[in-house]
Amino acid sequence: MSIVVKGGHLIDPANGVDGEHDLYIDAEGFVAGVGQAPGGFVAERTIDATGMIVCPGLIDLRARLREPGLEHKATLESELKAAVAGGITTLCCPPDTRPVIDTPAMAQMIQSRAWRFGYAFVHPLGALTRDLEGKLLTDMEALDDAGCVAFTNALAPVIDTLVMRRAMEYAATFDLVVFLHSEDPWLRANGCCHEGEVAARLGLPAIPEAAETVAVARDLALIDQTGVRAHFCGLSTARAVEMVAEAQRRGLPVTADVTAHHLHLTEEDIGDFNTQCHVQPPLRSRRDREALRRGLADGVLGAICSDHQPHEPDAKLAPFSESEPGISGLETLLPLTLRLVQERLLALPQAIALLTHKPADILGLESGRLGVGATADVCIFDPNERWRLSEDRLVSRGHNTPFLGTEFQGRVRYTLVGGRLVYEADKPAGG
Amino acid sequence: MTQRLQFDDNGRLKHFLTIEGLSRRTILQILDTAKSFISVGQREIKKVPLLRGRTVVNLFFEASTRTRTTFEIAAKRLSADVINLNIATSSTNKGETLLDTVRNLEAMHTDLFVVRHNRSGAAHLIAAHVPPHVHIINAGDGSHAHPTQAMLDMFTIREHKGDFAPLRVAIVGDILHSRVARSQIHALRTLGVAEIRVVAPRTLLPTGVERLGVVPYHDMRAGLEGVDVVMMLRLQRERMTGALIPSPQEYFNLYGLTPEKLRCAKPDAIVLHPGPMNRGLEIDSAVADGPQSVILPQVTNGIAVRMAIMALILGGSADNARGRRAEDAA
Numbered sequence: 001m002s003i004v005v006k007g008g009h010l011i012d013p014a015n016g017v018d019g020e021h022d023l024y025i026d027a028e029g030f031v032a033g034v035g036q037a038p039g040g041f042v043a044e045r046t047i048d049a050t051g052m053i054v055c056p057g058l059i060d061l062r063a064r065l066r067e068p069g070l071e072h073k074a075t076l077e078s079e080l081k082a083a084v085a086g087g088i089t090t091l092c093c094p095p096d097t098r099p100v101i102d103t104p105a106m107a108q109m110i111q112s113r114a115w116r117f118g119y120a121f122v123h124p125l126g127a128l129t130r131d132l133e134g135k136l137l138t139d140m141e142a143l144d145d146a147g148c149v150a151f152t153n154a155l156a157p158v159i160d161t162l163v164m165r166r167a168m169e170y171a172a173t174f175d176l177v178v179f180l181h182s183e184d185p186w187l188r189a190n191g192c193c194h195e196g197e198v199a200a201r202l203g204l205p206a207i208p209e210a211a212e213t214v215a216v217a218r219d220l221a222l223i224d225q226t227g228v229r230a231h232f233c234g235l236s237t238a239r240a241v242e243m244v245a246e247a248q249r250r251g252l253p254v255t256a257d258v259t260a261h262h263l264h265l266t267e268e269d270i271g272d273f274n275t276q277c278h279v280q281p282p283l284r285s286r287r288d289r290e291a292l293r294r295g296l297a298d299g300v301l302g303a304i305c306s307d308h309q310p311h312e313p314d315a316k317l318a319p320f321s322e323s324e325p326g327i328s329g330l331e332t333l334l335p336l337t338l339r340l341v342q343e344r345l346l347a348l349p350q351a352i353a354l355l356t357h358k359p360a361d362i363l364g365l366e367s368g369r370l371g372v373g374a375t376a377d378v379c380i381f382d383p384n385e386r387w388r389l390s391e392d393r394l395v396s397r398g399h400n401t402p403f404l405g406t407e408f409q410g411r412v413r414y415t416l417v418g419g420r421l422v423y424e425a426d427k428p429a430g431g
Numbered sequence: 432m433t434q435r436l437q438f439d440d441n442g443r444l445k446h447f448l449t450i451e452g453l454s455r456r457t458i459l460q461i462l463d464t465a466k467s468f469i470s471v472g473q474r475e476i477k478k479v480p481l482l483r484g485r486t487v488v489n490l491f492f493e494a495s496t497r498t499r500t501t502f503e504i505a506a507k508r509l510s511a512d513v514i515n516l517n518i519a520t521s522s523t524n525k526g527e528t529l530l531d532t533v534r535n536l537e538a539m540h541t542d543l544f545v546v547r548h549n550r551s552g553a554a555h556l557i558a559a560h561v562p563p564h565v566h567i568i569n570a571g572d573g574s575h576a577h578p579t580q581a582m583l584d585m586f587t588i589r590e591h592k593g594d595f596a597p598l599r600v601a602i603v604g605d606i607l608h609s610r611v612a613r614s615q616i617h618a619l620r621t622l623g624v625a626e627i628r629v630v631a632p633r634t635l636l637p638t639g640v641e642r643l644g645v646v647p648y649h650d651m652r653a654g655l656e657g658v659d660v661v662m663m664l665r666l667q668r669e670r671m672t673g674a675l676i677p678s679p680q681e682y683f684n685l686y687g688l689t690p691e692k693l694r695c696a697k698p699d700a701i702v703l704h705p706g707p708m709n710r711g712l713e714i715d716s717a718v719a720d721g722p723q724s725v726i727l728p729q730v731t732n733g734i735a736v737r738m739a740i741m742a743l744i745l746g747g748s749a750d751n752a753r754g755r756r757a758e759d760a761a
Binding site: 195196197199200201202203204205206208272273314317318319320321322 | 639
């Protein structure tokens with residue numbers, strides 16, 4: 001169906017577009033015109049975007065969909081619906097499913113199932129080592145052919161430094177990207193929150209800053225030696241941001257991202273054992289949060305991701321250290337990012353870039369752009385609408401978020417994937 | 432948050448989870464009530480009918496002798512029906528969640544749970560999920576809080592020292608893992624003592640401990656200089672294997688309370704220990720059994736303090752509890 005998105009304010013940072021332009025989408029699902037209808041264009045449907053922002057669909061570098069293996073938490077279908085409700089049209093699925101994404105068959109199975117539902121695009125992240133055990137390398141080149149956009153050991157550490165070196169060397173051979181969750185497992189030990197004031201007060205096992213910096217330092221040394229294209233996931237400390245900035249200045253091929261919640265919450269939000277604030281890496285001090293925000297504004301951190309981890313309610317109904325870490329974040333990725341604009345940390349096009357073409361560049365994807373000929377993955381949101389996050393509003397099966405009850409400004413009204421309208425606010429997804 | 436959880440809509444204490452957030456007035460009220468209960472234990476018939484018909488469940492997910500026993504005696508002296516459950520090795524091993532265990536027991540019409548658990552925040556979690564008529568007393572959660580222990584320590588200090596304001600207090604030992612220390616610090620701060628010192632090597636002090644309002648010392652003699660109260664903590668033997676301290680000998684030499692080190696404190700300083708003691712590790716027998724030790728009175732006081740807290744929580748306000756007790760006695 002050909003569609004015209006009329007009257008909206010189009011922001012397409014990759015193409016330097018920031019103004020009132022109508023967007024023309026052809027029946028094949030590609031952008032046919034920006035500002036001007038191509039010759040002979042007949043719109044079968046008109047979306048009135050007056051007063052709204054029209055931008056490329058969001059790209060989320062990390063979202064757990066829980067399928068296969070953890071369907072009691074969520075399913076591909078439930079979470080992909082939640083993604084498009086949050087304006088996300090492309091997401092990367094970490095390999096820590098059960099079984100692990102360490103074979104081409106697993107990678108293809110997830111993509112074909114996702115394809116069948118037809119909401120957001122799913123790109124698997126392949127396992128860096130078999131079964132994420134940190135011992136044997138996976139068939140990375142075959143996984144790459146099967147659609148894996150990057151390789152990672154997810155939250156499982158690669159303890160053996162030699163294995164990490166080999167994994168990086170092998171990935172570098174084929175110019176594959178490695179995603180790193182750098183955390184020293186010994187310094188982390190049984191920790192569950194930042195080593196600081198709150199851990200001291202609550203008597204919770206703590207994770208020191210050095211758990212991150214020691215591992216980032218090790219990994220940077222190996223990146224330096226192997227030349228692999230590496231991406232640090234979800235940095236949490238001020239010092240680690242400095243280390244990555246320094247490496248970038250030296251010309252190392254490294255990028256990094258931050259989760260939306262680390263830009264807003266600190267250890268203090270744990271309050272009295274609020275398990276919804278149990279995340280990995282942990283929420284850290286105010287000083288760390290300010291450094292993450294600065295790193296984002298300065299460009300050291302190149303993307304904001306949801307790090308979506310939906311859980312069943314019981315996962316959080318346990319003593320803090322026994323509760324499962326993670327936040328259901330797909331539907332708050334855009335609102336939390338817009339809040340950074342409202343707080344004047346970022347300009348709106350800059351914020352949108354961090355959710356669209358910048359993460360696409362990290363993955364080497366062409367999406368996240370709305371030039372003529374691009375796939376029409378589009379997010380249309382009302383930047384002024386105020387709304388409150390409530391459980392009955394969440395599309396994700398995971399209701400585990402510390403932002404329940406929070407008022408946000410800015411809400412997704414329409415999401416298009418490949419030129420198809422897959423989400424319309426106040427209508428059931430897929431309507 | 433604790434404020435909301437510990438108090439009911441009328442601002443009355445509903446659960447006893449942590450000292451943090453309690454007012455000076457509430458703490459003193461508990462100490463006063465406890466004082467009035469001391470005499471019950473000295474009578475021939477050691478019972479008051481204050482909690483007659485109420486059911487108290489001692490829910491211990493972690494081994495304990497002293498604390499469980501004193502809670503049991505306290506509840507029985509208040510005429511409550513008491514059930515002791517040691518869950519450390521039963522339900523949770525069968526995959527039952529903590530809240531399921533509690534819900535099952537609550538279905539048996541329990542009025543009060545006394546909970547001990549090895550995870551910080553367990554008592555908070557339970558308190559947040561029980562129906563309004565069920566009360567929770569925290570008998571120790573992980574490294575977080577042991578508020579009834581701190582209350583009996585305050586009671587003991589008050590018995591011996593009277594006014595809290597001029598006191599200098601040293602807490603010695605494994606502060607990092609100690610729920611007792613954290614509760615003591617909150618209680619002492621709220622009662623307005625002149626100074627709280629914590630004495631330990633850096634491996635046994637939490638990062639950012641100063642922000643709890645205490646002054647860290649690494650040299651025990653300097654830390655004890657001129658103090659009125661020395662509060663010793665139990666050192667778990669497993670701290671050695673965790674590379675937190677090198678050996679029992681080194682620990683005893685540096686942080687064991689010997690008569691010689693105790694001489695740095697004021698001559699009339701008192702020595703407390705929450706028990707069970709490791710003689711020859713954190714405390715020398717000569718001190719434990721010496722004239723400045725108030726370790727056994729602590730245990731006796733523990734019963735009266737726990738009676739006061741149960742009465743306060745189950746019987747309404749402390750004034751109310753005292754009133755009813757007086758009526759019962761009449």
